[in-house]
Amino acid sequence: MLLENLGLALESLRANKMRAMLTMLGIIIGISSVIAILSIGNSLTNGLSSEVGSLGASTVYVSLTAKTSSGSTADVLSVPRINDQDLLSEDLINQFAETYSENVKAISLNQNVADGTAREGKRYANMSIVGVNTGYGMANEVELVKGRFINDKDVVGVKSVGVISDKAAKNLYGNEDPLLKEAKVYTQKGVRSYTIVGVYKSKETPGASSMANEKDSSTSVYIPLSTASQETGTKGYSSFAAIAADQKVSLLGEKIDKFFGANYRNEKWEIKTINMESELESIIKMLGMASMAVGVIAGISLVVGGVGVMNIMLVSVTERTREIGARKALGAKRSHIRAQFVIESVILSLAGGVIGITLGVAIASLFAMFAKQTLSLDIRQIAMCVAFSMAIGIFFGYYPANKASKLDPIEALRYE
Amino acid sequence: MLLELKNIVKKYYIGTENELEILKNVSLSVRKGEFVAIVGPSGSGKSTFMNMIGALDKPTSGEYFLNGNPVHKMDDDELSEIRNREIGFVFQNFNLIPRSSALKNVALPMLYAGISKSKRMARAKDLLGLVGMGERAGHQPNELSGGQKQRVAIARALANDPAILLADEPTGALDSKTGDMIMELFLKINREEGKTIVLITHSEKLASQSGRVVAVSDGKITNQ
Numbered sequence: 001m002l003l004e005n006l007g008l009a010l011e012s013l014r015a016n017k018m019r020a021m022l023t024m025l026g027i028i029i030g031i032s033s034v035i036a037i038l039s040i041g042n043s044l045t046n047g048l049s050s051e052v053g054s055l056g057a058s059t060v061y062v063s064l065t066a067k068t069s070s071g072s073t074a075d076v077l078s079v080p081r082i083n084d085q086d087l088l089s090e091d092l093i094n095q096f097a098e099t100y101s102e103n104v105k106a107i108s109l110n111q112n113v114a115d116g117t118a119r120e121g122k123r124y125a126n127m128s129i130v131g132v133n134t135g136y137g138m139a140n141e142v143e144l145v146k147g148r149f150i151n152d153k154d155v156v157g158v159k160s161v162g163v164i165s166d167k168a169a170k171n172l173y174g175n176e177d178p179l180l181k182e183a184k185v186y187t188q189k190g191v192r193s194y195t196i197v198g199v200y201k202s203k204e205t206p207g208a209s210s211m212a213n214e215k216d217s218s219t220s221v222y223i224p225l226s227t228a229s230q231e232t233g234t235k236g237y238s239s240f241a242a243i244a245a246d247q248k249v250s251l252l253g254e255k256i257d258k259f260f261g262a263n264y265r266n267e268k269w270e271i272k273t274i275n276m277e278s279e280l281e282s283i284i285k286m287l288g289m290a291s292m293a294v295g296v297i298a299g300i301s302l303v304v305g306g307v308g309v310m311n312i313m314l315v316s317v318t319e320r321t322r323e324i325g326a327r328k329a330l331g332a333k334r335s336h337i338r339a340q341f342v343i344e345s346v347i348l349s350l351a352g353g354v355i356g357i358t359l360g361v362a363i364a365s366l367f368a369m370f371a372k373q374t375l376s377l378d379i380r381q382i383a384m385c386v387a388f389s390m391a392i393g394i395f396f397g398y399y400p401a402n403k404a405s406k407l408d409p410i411e412a413l414r415y416e
Numbered sequence: 417m418l419l420e421l422k423n424i425v426k427k428y429y430i431g432t433e434n435e436l437e438i439l440k441n442v443s444l445s446v447r448k449g450e451f452v453a454i455v456g457p458s459g460s461g462k463s464t465f466m467n468m469i470g471a472l473d474k475p476t477s478g479e480y481f482l483n484g485n486p487v488h489k490m491d492d493d494e495l496s497e498i499r500n501r502e503i504g505f506v507f508q509n510f511n512l513i514p515r516s517s518a519l520k521n522v523a524l525p526m527l528y529a530g531i532s533k534s535k536r537m538a539r540a541k542d543l544l545g546l547v548g549m550g551e552r553a554g555h556q557p558n559e560l561s562g563g564q565k566q567r568v569a570i571a572r573a574l575a576n577d578p579a580i581l582l583a584d585e586p587t588g589a590l591d592s593k594t595g596d597m598i599m600e601l602f603l604k605i606n607r608e609e610g611k612t613i614v615l616i617t618h619s620e621k622l623a624s625q626s627g628r629v630v631a632v633s634d635g636k637i638t639n640q
């Protein structure tokens with residue numbers, strides 16, 4: 001019986017392809033957006049987790065932010081300039097690191113010096129000079145391809161050494177070994193020369209690689225922090241990063257808040273800590289909210305789709321009134337007629353669901369391709385969509401089917 | 417008696433000003449194996465009466481026993497079952513299921529009777545052979561001529577080996593030659609299978625070929 005009804009339903013859909021397609025549209029849109037959003041959400045969450053993980057899940061980022069004077073939004077727009085005396089001193093940061101040595105694995109400090117261009121004959125590479133301490137390499141997971149990173153000796157000795165990116169090395173020296181070469185960096189303040197002691201792997205920034213002037217894109221040259229402060233004349237920091245021991249980020253965050261809350265007193269500024277764990281949580285929360293919003297829209301379009309199914313089933317029942325009459329005359333019970341039409345509407349909405357899922361997966365894979373994320377599909381979500389579209393078929397198909405089953409056979413047979 | 421209708425009354429618009437009494441206290445008995453032709457002027461109530469016999473309609477009052485079953489007391493699903501097992505319908509306009517092959521059409525009443533697919537298909541094939549449509553089993557209704565459609569419809573009416581075959585002007589939509597051939601088929605089924613047949617016709621010639629003529633006029637049977 002079920003098989004016969006399935007056959008019948010497919011037959012009647014095939015006979016009205018265009019109509020069936022249009023009817024399915026609502027369900028297709030609804031289901032495809034649900035699947036696309038869920039899959040994109042999955043990929044983004046996965047992508048973010050791994051990205052944030054590589055960014056240093058055990059790192060707490062500390063920065064100075066302007067105190068918000070009770071409720072005036074104007075302050076947010078006009079951020080005041082940080083004066084040198086407001087900066088966090090190196091001494092204070094070191095004091096913190098010593099006080100909580102069991103919580104802190106390393107402190108990462110950096111100072112921007114200047115932007116410039118390194119030249120070697122006709123070759124050049126754009127660079128920004130950044131002073132760093134040893135902890136910087138760890139906090140930012142700088143990956144070396146050659147030589148070494150800035151070490152404590154460089155910092156103590158205020159040496160003129162530098163670590164450049166593989167990109168810059170290639171631009172400047174081609175296939176030659178860049179180690180121990182003198183890199184001359186031309187800035188607005190004059191020419192600086194650094195002995196290259198290491199080469200690091202430049203990080204892929206999504207989207208940047210497609211830029212036409214990739215060759216011209218600037219990378220950092222890392223020099224010892226002490227060398228940098230000599231240059232800039234400042235010994236304070238508006239931000240730093242701390243790496244937590246044993247990956248206890250939240251704990252370290254609390255310690256930082258406590259220590260600097262007590263020891264850094266300023267009228268206009270206060271410190272703010274960010275760790276990727278909590279950031280990630282809030283990003284996922286936001287993503288969840290976005291999914292919900294799209295879910296509501298998808299839900300509405302599914303209801304609209306369902307009503308469309310109901311409408312077309314009512315049309316189908318009316319069109320086939322005589323057929324229903326004939327079936328009843330031949331001995332079809334109410335349940336037979338009802339099953340026939342419910343199954344037809346389930347097939348209709350299920351087909352819409354399957355097309356919708358395919359479309360949704362296609363959209364999600366397209367997104368994944370452009371966003372350089374790996375597509376992640378959840379088989380349970382897909383199964384849920386299949387079940388849901390079947391449920392729509394049953395729910396919205398029942399009323400027309402029941403109406404058909406209750407038709408009076410004589411009136412149905414006489415219907416013109 | 418295979419079929420016994422006693423004092424059947426059918427009214428429409430009951431209790432309103434324009435109450436209509438279509439069947440006025442009609443009684444009829446049919447024995448097994450009889451071939452009865454119902455004749456009468458248009459609008460006299462023949463089809464209404466036939467629907468009553470076919471358990472498609474219930475009388476306003478009166479009793480109806482078919483093969484001993486009290487049809488007048490049955491509910492919707494019971495009527496469906498009695499139509500399925502005891503009655504074979506042949507309509508003036510065939511009423512084949514569209515987009516469904518001749519074979520499937522013939523098998524349909526057996527599907528509703530819960531007969532297995534292999535048995536259904538085998539019997540449907542036999543029946544199509546019986547009505548001379550064996551070659552056309554796979555054809556859909558819109559690929560068949562009127563006469564062919566009616567043959568398929570007759571095969572379908574015989575599917576569950578019903579107690580009685582009912583035909584409301586089965587030749588009404590056919591030319592006289594094709595109509596004669598369909599009438600031949602009915603006579604053959606009556607003669608060879610012993611099937612009880614009640615048939616409405618406007619043709620005196622066809623009526624004269626039956627075993628018994630029942631004339632209906634203004635909702636009453638005027639001669640049996």
Ligand SMILES: Nc1ncnc2c1ncn2[C@@H]1O[C@H](COP(=O)(O)OP(=O)(O)OP(=O)(O)O)[C@@H](O)[C@H]1O
Pocket residue numbers: 428436438456457458459460461462463464465
């Ligand atoms: N559902 C209904 N409501 C009201 N009147 C009806 C209904 N069905 C039939 N009638 C009336 O009952 C009368 C008998 O109709 P019926 O169809 O039985 O006639 P008939 O003898 O079969 O005529 P014909 O030879 O033209 O087919 C007609 O006057 C018709 O208008």
Ligand SMILES: [Mg+2]
Pocket residue numbers: 462463464584
């Ligand atoms: Mg009639």
